[in-house]
Structure formats: structure tokens, C-alpha cells
Amino acid sequence: MQTRKSVFCRALQILLVTCTLYFFYATVLEKAREASWSDAVSDFVRRSLSDGVFGHIGNRTLGFEHIYAIGLEERTDKRDFMALTTAVSGITVQWMDGVRPDELHEKSLPQGYNLTLMKPAAVGCWRAHMNALNDMLSNGYSTALILEDDADWDVTLRAQLQEFAVGLHALKGTRKISKEAPYGVDWDVLWIGGCASGPNSSETDFYAIPNDPTVPRTEHRGTWGGPLEQWKEQYPEYPEDSTRFVYRSAMGCCTYGYAVSKRGAQNVLMQLSVDHIEGAIDNAMSDLCGFHPNRTRIECYAPFPNLVGTYRRAGSAARDSDINVLDWDQVHGEEAWNLIYSTRMNIHRLVAGERTVYSQWDEDVPWSDREMNLDEFVYPRGHLVRG
Numbered sequence: 001m002q003t004r005k006s007v008f009c010r011a012l013q014i015l016l017v018t019c020t021l022y023f024f025y026a027t028v029l030e031k032a033r034e035a036s037w038s039d040a041v042s043d044f045v046r047r048s049l050s051d052g053v054f055g056h057i058g059n060r061t062l063g064f065e066h067i068y069a070i071g072l073e074e075r076t077d078k079r080d081f082m083a084l085t086t087a088v089s090g091i092t093v094q095w096m097d098g099v100r101p102d103e104l105h106e107k108s109l110p111q112g113y114n115l116t117l118m119k120p121a122a123v124g125c126w127r128a129h130m131n132a133l134n135d136m137l138s139n140g141y142s143t144a145l146i147l148e149d150d151a152d153w154d155v156t157l158r159a160q161l162q163e164f165a166v167g168l169h170a171l172k173g174t175r176k177i178s179k180e181a182p183y184g185v186d187w188d189v190l191w192i193g194g195c196a197s198g199p200n201s202s203e204t205d206f207y208a209i210p211n212d213p214t215v216p217r218t219e220h221r222g223t224w225g226g227p228l229e230q231w232k233e234q235y236p237e238y239p240e241d242s243t244r245f246v247y248r249s250a251m252g253c254c255t256y257g258y259a260v261s262k263r264g265a266q267n268v269l270m271q272l273s274v275d276h277i278e279g280a281i282d283n284a285m286s287d288l289c290g291f292h293p294n295r296t297r298i299e300c301y302a303p304f305p306n307l308v309g310t311y312r313r314a315g316s317a318a319r320d321s322d323i324n325v326l327d328w329d330q331v332h333g334e335e336a337w338n339l340i341y342s343t344r345m346n347i348h349r350l351v352a353g354e355r356t357v358y359s360q361w362d363e364d365v366p367w368s369d370r371e372m373n374l375d376e377f378v379y380p381r382g383h384l385v386r387g
Ligand SMILES: *[C@@H]1O[C@H](CO)[C@@H](O)[C@H](O)[C@H]1NC(C)=O
Pocket: 114, 115, 116, 117
């Protein structure tokens, strides 16, 4: 009797669960699938599926399968600071050693590189990035984020990345987002950190995140490119000073941080190592994102301003770069490019466990406060704009 009753209960339970699942599927998921990517849908997706679908952006590799940090082994100063910055951000990186000029072999150079014509340190930089792509493919990672050792980011990086992912899916019209791939895998490069990016001059679609408290005013930025003049004229509701844009990018510069999919790693390694390369790695990758007559175009997306900046500690400029030889006598203050609440500039507070961080700019602007509480911060939502 007891057993028959519990069997009956179990059957009823299963029926109930099935009905609930069916109801959920029929109403919620079907609605998500059929609706187009209007504002309402990005809101809908965010509200109902946010934690589930974008939850992995909260993990130690920011929702990518792997993160590399590239840097010369002897730059222990940069490794220490990167170790601290990733520790307070809850990020795990694998170091990929930078390549010194004396480690380069003439025979291994791709067509187009010549050590008497190209700066050997720049060739070493290209090689280190190729080594990261090579390692990624050897390990079968579906996506990887590649950072340089002086990369810096806003303390709110995960919230920014989640909205960037919403924008990316909105632009691509993604139908189904998988928890295992919060950014998807059907793009080549997500150029989230650099000193420039820009859409093709005929581009009409973008995702705009207005009143973004983590966007520095244009006069504080060390970037170029960004939204097209015609966008600015047509959509004055998205002022350049306070809006973050996301778009398909046709150019880029500087490789502070970029993500590649497996497809992207294959395309970049093929075109910039197996085929040929002229000039620095970032300029060559920029050619791939744009329309270069001798290249096959890849699919690149970028936020503007970028999300991963670069940090320079106060003192001599000679310490900044391992590629360019800069003057020891030339000094500058502490710099974190294109960031408001720089993780590195707030490192003492973050290590002390404080929940209040400060903007690097001693000013209050309408969309961003000088002081920010990590527990109260809410990242704004964006809108898809289709021209
Ligand atoms: C590199 O360029 C120099 C100067 O143009 C030339 O003399 C040399 O033969 C080149 N080396 C290779 C391996 O092509």
C-alpha cells in the first residue's frame, strides 16, 4: 500500500514537473526565440535568463574558457602587479612568456618579416601572441581572453562584460544563448581592450549603453575611432562623452586585451603566421577586421571606449614598454587609460577589503560619481540601434 501510494505520488510529481517544464518552454522560451532583438527582448532576456545564461561571466575566467597573460619573464614588477590585480578581481590567468629578440630565429619568421627592417622587439611581441593562439588551439579551448601584462580594467568589469555580451547577441540576432558560451562562439575577435576601434564607414547598427558611469569623458581618453559622425548627428540621445558603444569593428589598435574564439584563433594564426605579415601584430589584426585587399575579413566586435585599458605606474616612461625604447628622463604620473574606477589605481583599497572605490578623475560628472560603492553599483542597460 505504502509503496503503491509513493509510486503514485512519484508519478504525480513527474507529471507536475513535466507540465511546468512544458509551460515554461511553451511560453517563456518560445517567446524569447520568436521575438526579435528589440529593447524589450534584451530586457526580457536579461530579467528572466540573466543569472542562468550569463552566470559564467562571474567565474574565474570571465565566462571565457581560458585567460592568458603575456609578459616577459624578467618583468617581475609587472607580474607582481598583475598577480595582485587578478587576485582582487577573482580572475585566474595562465602566463605566456613574452619572446625576446634573441629567441627569434630567422628561419621561423613568416613571410614579410625581416629582422633588419622590423623592430625585433615588435617581432617578439607578434610571436608571443601567436604562441598564445597556438596553445589555445592545442588545448582545444573554445574561447580565450589574451591580456598583456600591464592590462587594467574597471572594478565593475563583470557587469560591463555582461552588458557587452547582451549587446553582442543583440547585434548578431542570436536565437539561443548557451550557458557554456555566454558570448557565443560565432565571431572571431572581441577586441575589448585597445587604444582604438571603429566601425566601417557604412555601418548602421550599434548597441548603445547611455549614461555609463564607467565611461570617461572624451577629453580624458587616449583613444581614437569610435562612433561614426553620422551616428552622432542622428542619435543625439547617445552623447559620446557618456555613452559606451558596441559595434562590429573594422579596425583596432593596441592589444591590451582581446578574446578569440577557436575560429578566430585559426583565422588569425593562419593569416598572420602561415600566410604573411607586414608591420606590428595589432595593425595586421586590424587589417583582418577591416577590408584589406590581401586579407580574408574576419568578424571583430568592440566596445568603445574599450573595457580593458593599460596601466603605467608613476615614474620613468622607460619602464612602460618592452617594445619601444623610451627615455628614462621622461616621467609621468600614474595612468590608467580609458578607465574610471581603475582596479590598479584602487589596489590599496581593494586589498584592504574596502567597498568604496574612487574615480581617477577628481570631478563629478552627471553620469559618474567620484566615489562609488561596490555593493550599490548598478550597471546601466543598453539599447540596440538599427539604422
Ligand atoms: C632583410 O632586409 C635587408 C635590407 O633590405 C636585406 O639586405 C636582407 O637580405 C633581408 N633579409 C631577408 C632574410 O630577406
